[in-house]
Amino acid sequence: MASTTKYIFVTGGVTSSLGKGIIAASLAKLLQAQGYRVTIQKLDPYINVDPGTLNPYEHGECYVTEDGAETDLDLGHYERFLNVPTSQANNVTTGRIYQSVIQKERRGEFLGKTVQVVPHITDEIKERVQILGKSGDYDIVITEIGGTVGDIESLPYIEAVRQLRWDLGENNGIVIHLTLVPYLSAAGELKTKPTQHSVKTLMESGIQADILVCRTEHHLPDDLKRKLALFCNVKKEAVIESIDASTIYDVPNLMLKEGLDKVVLEKLALKNSKPDIARWNTFLKRHKNPKTEVTIGLIGKYVELQDSYKSILEAFIHAGAENEVKVNVESIHSEYLNADNIAIKLGHLDGILVAPGFGERGIEGKIDAVRYVRENNIPFLGICLGMQMAVIEFSRNILGLTDADSTEMNPHTKNPVIDLMEEQKTITEKGGTMRLGSWDCELLIGSKVRDVYKAESISERHRHRYEFNGNYKEQIENAGMKATGLNPDTGLVEIIEIPEHPWFVGVQYHPEYKSTVASPHPLFVAFVKAALNHKKRKVVSV
Ligand code: GLN
DSSP states (O other), X not given: OOOSSEEEEEEEOSSXXXXXXXXXXXXXXXXXXXXXXXXXEEEEOSSSSSGGGSOHHHHSOOEEOTTOOEEOTHHHHHHHHHOOOOOGGGEEEHHHHHHHHHHHHHTTTTTTOOOOIIIIIHHHHHHHHHHHHHTTXXXXXXXXXXXXXXXXXXXXXXXXHHHHHHHHOTTTXXXXXXXXXXXXXXXXXXXXHHHHHHHHHHHHTTOOOXXXXXXXXXXXXXXXXXXXXXXXXXXXXXXXXXXXXXXXXXHHHHHHHHTHHHHHHHHTTOOOOOOOOHHHHHHHHHHHSOSEEEEEEEEESOTTOGGGGHHHHHHHHHHHHHHTEEEEEEEEEGGGOOTTTHHHHHTXXXXXXXXXXXXXXXXXXXXXXXXXXXXXXXXXXXXXXHHHHHHXXXXXXXXXXXXXXXXXXXXXXXXXXXXXXXXXXXXXXXXXXXXXXXXXXXXXXXXXXXXXXXXXXXXXXXXXXXXXXGGGHHHHHXXXXXXXXXXXXXXXXXXXXOTTSSSEEEESSOGGGGOOSSSOOHHHHHHHHHHHHHHHHHHHHO
């Protein structure tokens, strides 16, 4: 099979959490910076059809693409590094593969054959891998295979890669294997054995790794690279050190220094030139040399886990660099917030973000937090559930509707200021049934958001079932909270603001998904700026 698109497969060995996603994204960045059109795809070996129904404690945040796919958070890294949108085709799970094969079987498409892992499941995987390549939009497709080689559930993927390499022919498909070179402090030595074993495990499945990327806490000396090359059938130049970095945004430069892009292009028989990463480095310089700092409270219920609000934290890094400010994000668990401790817990903050979420746990703490920021003129950004909490707080404390609520938390409230969307009322299945993906929103003349976005109309990504109840719009607006962003077709309220407040914005959508290094999100940039102004005001008034 002649192929014009080249494929790079990234597998992992020794242990999970080595950062395959960041290595894939960094390599993609370097190739993109050489002028190649690159995309990255993630194959997840779990049986869930998509990560949408997974608790954030399991795999971290669920990332949403333009076309409304609920995906693994690694897709967020791909977009943040490449500044190119991903889609449903960029994330495939075992559940989706099996679902599709079983549907084909039910339709009789296999003509009476016994349906088996090889060839039916592996064919489906191969087809999914090549969908992006066949679109003609990319010169190179990087496919990251989740999990660790040797896992039972990864086997069909590894087998599909073996077959594909054969189908694609020489120089068209290569395998990068990411492993760990641990440092034994008692022996004072870096150890290559786990890598040797992991490469062997891969070979048992018929795959010879072309390049080894070795995660390590210490630099790999030349003789160790030579040893790994000898034992693992790769050239010494193809043993790439991936040393721990203080920020993931350093990794493209580290890979460039190690020559990863060069070996990759050589193996793919593609032209190698000097990547132009000047813009990336400008961001890095700003990120690493802030002129001042601000502290923002992130109020949510999954705060123990960094990955649960990954895109929000990254959006703050982009917005911080843009403002030349270090943004310290202080995670605050809403379950432990109440009217008595709120001033102690929030008083020192320069801005507060109330996070997205589902369900009742920690809700009252979020509402108390909104009240505190509203009354104390602290900059506020509410995202999705955070925006809904702002509407509830305003209705309760300004309109005096003391039982105002969302029907998600209280289905019988007499004042459902946040209510289930009409089209959601007949839906019973949980997976992939929310209002998802990109929708247009018109911004009101004279509003803060219109100024922030410098646009009349925007499109942003969504993931929700409940909405601002239009029956309360007039009452709420008359009392001082304005609906400043509306869906042009349905009139659904996408944005609320309090013009009397220095910076109070709630959005029904998720701006964090669209923030990238090359294009920091305007709302986050403006929010950080507002936090900085608040901090300056505090200094003046002391
Ligand atoms: N639970 C709310 C809804 O479904 C908010 C969702 C969210 O914050 N992503 O509307």
